[in-house]
Amino acid sequence: MNGLKLPEQMKGNWHHALFVTYGADLPFFETALWRQFQTNCRNKIILADGHRLLEGFVHYAENRLARRVNHSYVADGIFVPRTAHAKLILLTSPKRGRLLVGSGNLGWQGYASGGELFTAYDYDAEADDGTQKINPFLDARAFIETLIHRGYITGAMAQMRLRHLFENTRWFYRSAVGDWHPVRHNLTTSFLQHIREVIGDNPVDELWIASPFYDKKAKALKRLLKTFAPKKTALLVQPGQTSIDPSVLQTVLNTMPQCEVRVAQRRANDGSADNTYLHAKFYLFKLPKKAVCLQGSPNLSQVAMLKTAPEGNIELANLLTGTRKAFDYLLDALIIEPPTRHIKALDLRFDASNSTPSELTGEWRLTGGELDDDRIRLTYSGTLPALVDSALMVGSFILPGEIATANDGLQCTLPDTATVDFSHPVPVRVRWNENGETQISNPVFICHRAALDAALEISDDTQILPRIGDLEIEDREIEQLLGELQSSLVIDRRSVWQAAGHTLPNSSSTDDNDDTLHLSYADIDYEALRQHPKFSQYRTGSAGTGGQPRTRLQMILSAITNHFNEVLQPAHSAPAMANIIAALDANTANAESEEEAEADAEARERRHWSQNRRIRRILQNFITRYLRGVRNDDFREMVGHEVMAHNYIIFSHILWRLLSKEWASHEFIIESFLQLWHDFWGFSTRNGYYFQLPLEQQADVLGWLADKHTPAAMLATVYYSDFLVRSEKLFDLRMELRDFWRAFLQYTPFTWTEKIIEEAWRLVGSMESYQTPPPAAIFEALQQLANYETELSLLRALEDFQHVPAHSCHFEEVSIFREALSRSATEKCLVIKTPDALADPAAAQRWLRHWMRLETLDYYRLAAPDSNGSAITLFYEQTTGKGVFWARHTGAKPADFGNIMPLPTPWDDALTRLQTLVAQVDANLQWQPIRISENAKNA
């Protein structure tokens, strides 16, 4: 079984994250874990044992390693007489929840060492079919609320954030189902009692105990053995690590022969033993027909196992029942040696520092505080000394002004002249005078209410959605952006289904197959649907509505507009060279040796490759989903032309920007463009979405698209796609692109203008800025694309034009004397094997004119062999404008003919119009390549 990658559990669209822990390594949280959270997760709360947290604050006050504490997240203490030893991670969103209860504290050892156990529970509010999956979450909520109720969590901000979590996770208020309650605490019932309730009078065949700590006299162990009288007990220990008095253990072994001690080590992936410290705690009871496993925070000590809080610690565990072998895999993950009686050799000892609970002393100390506007409130425990000459110390500054007592706490107001910088976490202490000596309290990092409120309010979409403009986002952000787009837009029937308040069928949540969504009209409340914000935002369009906040659609459209505006400005801006170098340095400059440099590069590339593969898959799914929506008649009709047009703008833009990225293959993007154009426009058949709209809606659509520079973007896209398919030798795709381009030229509803041509040129320049082709060169390439043929396509096209069977024609090479060149030359000859194809000069010239339309040569030669092997021949010298037709089999002499013009193509007129405009733009611009700015060079 693969291990649980605990830090990666934080990934996902969580809105709230609660950590209950004994010790809290805040730098670990702020670095290793922080990067796992998506921006949606704004409510992060850490509740640690109060005494340990304050100890940590002492160190962080010295080393400043905690750089976000109580500014970006809340860290508060659970203050109890003994120890708050429970470990829990609760992640929630309005729709889902994940709960992890285990043995690891918030830190590297607890979350990433391999030596801890956690049990994970998942809940999906939308898929809740009345099972008991909700119960662990409700029990976790009850546990937290009891802590608050008993006054163990006193911090106002922590309480407020916890309320925020529960109140904004509405499913927490559903009812429990059945009697399955695997998550247990010892606030009211000891764990010994919990176990007894489950095991009852059943005999215990085996008891496996993994506990890194025992109480000094092993009373809890003795009590456990006495209570359940297992036939065999195995104590799993780690030499030099397990905290137990060896002499006490020896006594236990001597008096209880059924008890044995066995050395256990974690089994590495290769099967060998590794030296991972096993901090996990579990108690596996094997009964004749079932097994019961208690796993979580409690060690085998009196305060953890036998007592309830407040006399005991606060502990949390999973009490699970299964088949007799259901939990054997826990043991299989260990290498367990045979029983040993040589206790001395195990280097065991009782570590008093770890097992002695922190006693509540009468010593006065600060426990927390809050900065609210200009007022600082501090909480404390113990007996308040007489604060003579007291002052507040913020970092190394001493604030003038008296500290007053108020509501079981201390309070002071920041004077107007105070210049203390609270923009980052700073330790706050109280200084006072006692018997002529200056006393200084312990430091606390107080909650900065404004910063915390801001952190909670930060809108994720204000961060990520506007970046759709240039798509200049990190690889890891693309997934988030796509997620935002999916939740912001109506892109297919799935979106409609969800907006209508339906739960997705299970199958569709994994395979993304839209066809599995059997969208029934009868199920849909149209009125409600139209009022849904997702839909109504399309009607608002990009204009905004007075003082109303911008909709997500407006943000997206405005980002696209801004991007166009930046690109269409004649001057490019560029980052200063110093910043450029700094960015490059991060990747290259630090290695000391070639091996190190290559190893670093390899690791970077491996990460990049794996990330890219994932991104490709996600992107492909996303784009495919959208395209499916575009061609779906139900969807089109339901969402209407506003949604369709705006989606078209957004997705065209995304695809265009993706052409400059390496997140998806060019082939896939160009194919997607062609698909999109086919479904939205359908120029060749004029049956695409656009052409099916009533005229007034067509006009709306054209207006919206023109507003977002769509005509220019389409020209640029066709040009740049052609450049790519040529470069990558994607000839079949080029043919499809050509067909689209021909149809677009013929049936475009847009009116070409100089402005559009110039915008298209600038858009191309944003992609091809090294040697930006002048507008004329872009036109030439587009003209070539329109006329592009391969030998085979040319033959098939000719056959089609002439209505002869396919494969009637082929080319041969012939050696002939060309008068125009006054020498022999090898030329290609179009051989037509259809009777009467060149029956007379007029028919032959039609063939010639068709061929000339498809291919520009200086010499054309056609031959149609008859059944006797002689041929009707036609040749034409383009340079001289003279040709000869010779039906040899008729005995007629060769007939000369004069200048022949190619047949016009249906797209000629459009090309001619474009050419005229391009020439004008070229002249207006006095063409200059787009270059990096001089500023950038000199910076």
Next chain:
Amino acid sequence: MIPYPQPQWIEKMYAAKVGRDHLGLGSVSSDQILPSLSPSINVLTYHPRYHSFYVFLLDEFWQRERPRTWSAWENFFRPREFIFSVGAHLCTQPEHGKMGKIVGAQKTSALAAQQLDRYNTQTDYIKSRQGGYGLYYRTVMAEMGLIYPGGKGFPYPIDVPSEFGKEVADAFRRAIAHTDYFRTFFGKDATDVPLDVVQNYIKHACLCQLQTDTAPDRPLLLDAFLYRGAKAEARRHTFRMLLDLVEQTQGYAIDQNIYRQLLYFQKAENGATFTPRKANAETFRRWRLYQAREYYAFALNGLWYYLCDWGITNNGDLRPIALSELWTHIHQVLDFDALAHYFDVPSPNLNANSGVQDLLNWLMRLVGANDATAFDAACTLDSPINEYRLHQFAYDDYEENPALTVPAMITMLALVYLRFGQPSLWQMPEWEISKMGEDGRLSVNAFIRTLHDNLATGWLALNDFARWMYRDYVILQHQLVATSKLPDNTFRFQREGDRLRFFNIFNNWQFMDSRFDALSTTIHELGLCGKLEHPEHPLSTDGKKLLNTGDLS
């Protein structure tokens, strides 16, 4: 996720990494000091002609109709760098000699040695997709204005030659335009290049050929190295100082170790000496302060290295060790008599309870300096105890005398203080080198001034001094640095309350690279002097001119 809840062992993540620079001291040298002294020449950018070659490839790439993507660039780049790399191992030109740091050498040296009939350009010769360009040269080429970087956040999707870069590319092209390789094979990504074609190509293209008078790109690269980029002046000054050193050390082979000695003591164990010309005096002093920081960092890293070793030896990886135990141990090992015995000098009767001033006095007595101002001149390479000898102790005898590390490194810190603890030195412009690292990386300046203040205000016991160093300069600093590297786990110990938990992972303890090899190769291949690794390394005409006038324009 398993279908029904069951306990799961957590996965081991963020595996401990060997890492380096665990106190973050080396990064001050590599990221701040050395870039100020030798900008755009870093440890791994040895060969200036790579600048021509890479910008030439980039220029050729852009001249072709290819997608402007990194993968297209890599597909173009790799076959051509491969042939260049094979060729550089086949070069038989008289200038070539023994040449290191050819990109891709790990594979191509063996292939070249086989003298294959043909070399397939699709050979996978280096793991990094962008070869030596992406690994080493791209940044410095951007700094010197040869390329405009491209990619995310830049106007171009991939890098682009600058206008000057195009000139350099043209010049390189002229050097090889007539070769069969360029005319027939260069245009193809996948092809087999005959051995003789490679050999002929490399005759003109090789890294070693830049130094010849006929290399069309040499004047441009001299221009780039001497005058291009934001900090060209500093680079030029360093070149000039090196040429000064080159001139004065004829007859002596110079390597990095000798270079460090010449910088610090103006004398080396091989007999070479160096007295910089007046024009190079300030540059020399800057380099000397760099070397002072190297000794200072070496001492602190030594204290850290010993702490890690001690922690593991005492099973600190099984059970955390109380700091009080460490302090007791430090008190015990601060035995300067043992150190004196090791260096064969009379015992000073100094221990943990002695004062820091007592240690300073002893060191002054040892070299016959009457006061601190005379110490630097008196404490030479030949003195019985100096930084060099203490450094050698670490290499030669750590395993035999690990506990001697603490007094030895405390002594090294005291030596650095004695040399540079004169306030008059702190006013000199070059003192800015010693201030580097003040943003949380323990500058020499802050150390010296704080110690100076402490000594001025009262008596400071060696025990307290050592504790101070360990607490603020070693333990806290390691926590800061390792935390900043998370999720890469480079912790060697973590503080758990008032205890330290240790992690048993390989450590090393040595100087960071001074860039001497890269610098000396660069001035040689730019045609300014001979190879410094040879005893005879004469200055060229250009080299003499640059030394004498400071200018080649």
